[in-house]
Structures are given as C-alpha cells and as structure tokens.
Amino acid sequence: MNLQLDDLDLFLRVAALGSLSAVARERNLAVSQVSRALSRLEASCGRQLVQRSTHGLRLTDEGHALRELAPRMVDLRDELQASLGEGGGVAGWVRVSASGALLQGLIAPSLPELQARHPALRLDLFTDDRLADLVRDNLDLAIRTGPPVGEHLLVRRLGWxxxxxxxxxxxxxxxxxxxxxxxxxxxxxxxxxxxxxxxxxxxxxxxxxxxxxxxxxxxxxxxxxxxxxxxxxxxxxxxxxxxxxxxxxxxxxxxxxxxxxxxxxLAVHAVMRAERLRLPKVRACLDHWANLLAGG
CATH class of the missing domain: 3.40.190.10 (Periplasmic binding protein-like II)
Known part of the structure; x- marks a missing residue:
C-alpha cells in the first residue's frame, strides 16, 4: 500500500465537508485535483472509500475506518516536519474550536495581525459552546473558558x-x-x-x-x-x-x-493533544492569543 499523505489529508477534508467542491474552494484547488487525489487514495487502498451520487457523498464502511485512523498519520507527518525543521516555519492549517463569544471577543479581532505576521498560516474555525472532541473532529486546539477538562489532554492557560x-x-x-x-x-x-x-x-x-x-x-x-x-x-x-x-x-x-x-x-485555556504543541503553527497561535490577553 503506497499512501500519499497529502491525498489522505484531502480525504479527511472531504469526509468533514461532504463535498469535493467545498474542499476545492477551501484549499484553492480545482475540483478535478481533489477528485484525482481521492481516486489515487482509493486505488492505493484497493477499496472504495466514498460513494458518489446525485445526493452527494457518503463514506463507505472502509471510508469510515480510514477516517478514524488517518488523523494520526497526518499528525505524525506534521510532527516529523516540525522536528526536522521542514515546512517553512509557521505555515499550514490550524483547526480551532471556540465558543461564539471567544470567536467574537478574542479570535476574530486577532486574525489580521496574526495572519500579517504569518502569511502562510491558515485557520479552520469551528464555533460551539460545548467542548469539542479533539480526536474525533481532528482539531488542533480548543479555546475555552472556565475550568480545564480532559485527563489525557494538554491544557495551557492563555490569560483572563x-x-x-x-x-x-x-x-x-x-x-x-x-x-x-x-x-x-x-x-x-x-x-x-x-x-x-x-x-x-x-x-x-x-x-x-x-x-x-x-x-x-x-x-x-x-x-x-x-x-x-x-x-x-x-x-x-x-x-x-x-x-x-x-x-x-x-x-x-x-x-x-x-x-x-x-x-x-474568567480563565481562558487552550486545550490540545500534547503532540500538537510541537508544531510551530500551533505555538504561533497560542503565543499570539496569550500576548493579546496579557495586553488587556
């Protein structure tokens, strides 16, 4: 099996968004490029991963199984690139969950300066007042207020x-x-x-x-x-x-x-899987929001 991790990354976004065109818009690609990546991945696996119909896309049983395992493989690639100093520094997608209040009061106002400082940084934002499942939703960070939760998660206080x-x-x-x-x-x-x-x-x-x-x-x-x-x-x-x-x-x-x-x-915390803190793109976001809160 010869899996290309970039294809695997696109598959995860197809699974999340349910549309080839949505992934193409998100990644600034042609729909045909996303479709070819999905076809290559299916050929490598020897299994159909996505059923296509006029009603949209639906993961097969094999697609669901791959969706559960694939984030670990993509994470390992990102961690390896970070540890070897590859990837051009602060770049790539950071998937962040936060409440609507934190998005409006902290994250959204911070983005012009953050992205001006790191032009290759991309953010995928999800709003929910409930604590997200970082593994299931393939999230890098959850920004939350109140007491931290999660036995196997790393928690960093950003400020107040x-x-x-x-x-x-x-x-x-x-x-x-x-x-x-x-x-x-x-x-x-x-x-x-x-x-x-x-x-x-x-x-x-x-x-x-x-x-x-x-x-x-x-x-x-x-x-x-x-x-x-x-x-x-x-x-x-x-x-x-x-x-x-x-x-x-x-x-x-x-x-x-x-x-x-x-x-x-009210304490503001970042909750993440410990391995994500090794990624420069994640640390850049955390440091930026901590500095913003420290400055009032």
Whole structure:
C-alpha cells in the first residue's frame, strides 16, 4: 500500500465537508485535483472509500475506518516536519474550536495581525459552546473558558477575560434596573439550553464563593445567540465585557449594576493533544492569543 499523505489529508477534508467542491474552494484547488487525489487514495487502498451520487457523498464502511485512523498519520507527518525543521516555519492549517463569544471577543479581532505576521498560516474555525472532541473532529486546539477538562489532554492557560450582565437601555427603562441578586431574579434572564453549567453564574470576589442559579423564559444554545437576544431587548444575559464593549460604546447595551455579577474574572485555556504543541503553527497561535490577553 503506497499512501500519499497529502491525498489522505484531502480525504479527511472531504469526509468533514461532504463535498469535493467545498474542499476545492477551501484549499484553492480545482475540483478535478481533489477528485484525482481521492481516486489515487482509493486505488492505493484497493477499496472504495466514498460513494458518489446525485445526493452527494457518503463514506463507505472502509471510508469510515480510514477516517478514524488517518488523523494520526497526518499528525505524525506534521510532527516529523516540525522536528526536522521542514515546512517553512509557521505555515499550514490550524483547526480551532471556540465558543461564539471567544470567536467574537478574542479570535476574530486577532486574525489580521496574526495572519500579517504569518502569511502562510491558515485557520479552520469551528464555533460551539460545548467542548469539542479533539480526536474525533481532528482539531488542533480548543479555546475555552472556565475550568480545564480532559485527563489525557494538554491544557495551557492563555490569560483572563471578564464578564458582566448586560441589557438594552430600552429593556431596563421598561423593566427597571436591578442592583441586587434578589432583584435580578424578577427579571427575564437569558440562559443556556446546551451547557447547564453555564447557568451557574460565579460571583465576583468579595461576594461569596457560591453561584447564582440563573433561570428564565428564554434559553439558547450559544453565547452568540444569547447576545442576539439581549440586543433585541428580550432580557438580561451574561456577556464577555470584551464582546459587549463595542455595543456599550454605541449605546446599544448597558451594564446591569449587580455588583456580585459584574467584572467576574474568567480563565481562558487552550486545550490540545500534547503532540500538537510541537508544531510551530500551533505555538504561533497560542503565543499570539496569550500576548493579546496579557495586553488587556
């Protein structure tokens, strides 16, 4: 069996995106090049890996089996190139998972400088408030807030953010402005329906070690969705201060002055498989985001 790892890499993207044309657009290739790579891989394996039909692409049983094993082979290639100093330094794709709030408040604003510094760097971004499966989803990094999780994963603290309660001026004018936890319970709170732990709101320093158990008439599955509901004047939600700042400056949002829930510090961690830290492209992203957080 004579497998070409570049073909294997393209196969993984076909499996993830479900479309040859989508992979071609992502990698700036002709569709015919992606198709030939897939055909070469099938010929090397002696098996059909993908069933093609008018309804799209579907992995065969053999394709699913290869999808489980292939990331390890591609990872080993990348690690070998890094250890030998090959690959031209910081270059290639980095697959990153983050919540919508972190994408908006940290990652997206950082990209112009990051990619200007490393023009050959490419980022594949996935937004989800839940912790992704790094192996199953073939991810290099997950950027997360809160306590780190994962027994067999490497965790690096990048820095700190803070979050507070926000609502629109119109909502507060109509419903009143709460300034205590008891008063807050009478308001329309926007909470998570996908990550129950996110509804246990940590208290600011000096206000005890417990949590405020948030509940309300509106639930949403993402931090980006919560922000949209707040901006629509539908209630009060916890928002990263860095995300809320532009909306506050425009007068669209207002901080809700419940001192126990204002400016609560939140650790930001990068979670990864240990071997990924050896890759220059991964270290470049981590260092850039850590420096950004250190600078406030």
């Amino acid at each position: 953010l803070s979050r507070s309660l926000y609502a629109t001026p119109a909502y507060l004018a109509q419903a009143g402005t709460p300034d205590t936890l008891d008063a807050l319970r009478e308001h329309r709170l926007i909470v998570s329906n996908s990550v129950p732990q996110m509804n246990r709101w940590a208290l600011a320093e000096g206000h005890g070690e417990g949590h405020f158990e948030a509940d309300g008439p509106l639930r949403v599955d993402s931090s980006a969705g919560a922000l949209a509901l707040v901006l629509a004047g539908l209630g009060v939600a916890r928002v990263l201060d860095r995300v809320a700042a532009p909306w506050v400056a425009r007068g669209a949002l207002q901080r809700v002055p419940v001192a126990a829930l204002c400016g609560v510090p």
